[in-house]
């Protein structure tokens with residue numbers, strides 16, 4: 001719905017469901033009619049302030065493109081301008097959503113030579129990868145799909161049921177590698193993505209060989225993780241992917 005005071009580019013929607021993962025981590029499902037999007041893209045969320053301003057920020061879509069409800073995974077950033085206000089939303093509340101999703105971290109931007117797709121994420125950046133994995137049509141040409149999710153604590157390993165369903169649907173082609181950096185968890189790796197890449201621990205734990213001839217990496221989340229992972233990959237012989245020159249990795253910083 002669009003009302004008179006809603007700024008250009010935003011549409012009013014309604015929260016249909018809220019999932020609380022931890023005190024600071026939550027998901028919002030909402031009903032709103034925005035333009036179609038591709039798995040991996042993001043749009044804006046906004047709420048008006050008491051003084052009539054409309055701060056808006058980018059959030060990745062977690063749902064598959066064909067789903068009726070839009071879904072987002074959010075973390076409350078202490079002292080942030082918008083996320084603490086989004087964190088108070090409950091079922092039935094209004095939210096304002098960017099009409100036109102954007103972003104180039106999508107399956108159709110990956111070169112045809114890629115046979116194994118490595119999805120490297122920290123925190124809430126697992127979201128766009130869950131959207132891709134929920135869209136089975138787009139993934140048929142990959143031999144292996146590796147979802148790496150790095151968090152500080154075990155409780156932040158979200159969407160375990162959905163990941164189990166993906167595992168069931170995709171079978172041995174799919175590999176989920178949780179990393180917990182500030183606790184020891186028996187089924188998860190400990191440490192950080194760049195070091196676990198260069199030590200070959202990621203490749204060993206899922207038994208998928210890293211090889212510049214057919215490995216492709218999508219890297220998303222904490223900008224320091226993105227920077228360090230890109231640097232590590234370059235040291236290992238991989239190159240940034242450009243439309244005019246096929247390479248091995250694409251990345252998206254969350255801040």
Ligand SMILES: Cc1cc2nc3c(=O)[nH]c(=O)nc-3n(C[C@H](O)[C@H](O)[C@H](O)COP(=O)(O)OP(=O)(O)OC[C@H]3O[C@@H](n4cnc5c(N)ncnc54)[C@H](O)[C@@H]3O)c2cc1C
Nearest residue numbers: 042057058059060073074075077080081082083124254255
């Ligand atoms: C393309 C894109 C997609 C994004 N998708 C998501 C998403 O799906 N879910 C989500 O929660 N956020 C996402 N973000 C971040 C989001 O846009 C906001 O920056 C975040 O909610 C903080 O907004 P704020 O107004 O509360 O904080 P601000 O007052 O704007 O403070 C920003 C600071 O918060 C920290 N920060 C911002 N985002 C995160 C984060 N996700 N995790 C940890 N620390 C963070 C950083 O220190 C940053 O400098 C995305 C950002 C981009 C650019």
Ligand SMILES: NC(=O)c1ccc[n+]([C@@H]2O[C@H](COP(=O)([O-])OP(=O)(O)OC[C@H]3O[C@@H](n4cnc5c(N)ncnc54)[C@H](OP(=O)(O)O)[C@@H]3O)[C@@H](O)[C@H]2O)c1
Nearest residue numbers: 075077122123150151152181182192193194222224225228
């Ligand atoms: N998660 C919490 O319990 C917590 C508590 C209070 C405040 N916050 C605030 O909440 C926001 C979100 O926190 P978050 O925990 O979701 O996200 P985060 O700080 O980005 O941490 C997510 C994962 O990314 C890793 N990481 C950080 N820098 C890296 C680098 N250079 N290379 C590789 N990996 C790296 C972290 O490992 P390391 O653990 O090794 O850093 C962690 O495993 C931040 O603003 C944070 O300050 C979080």
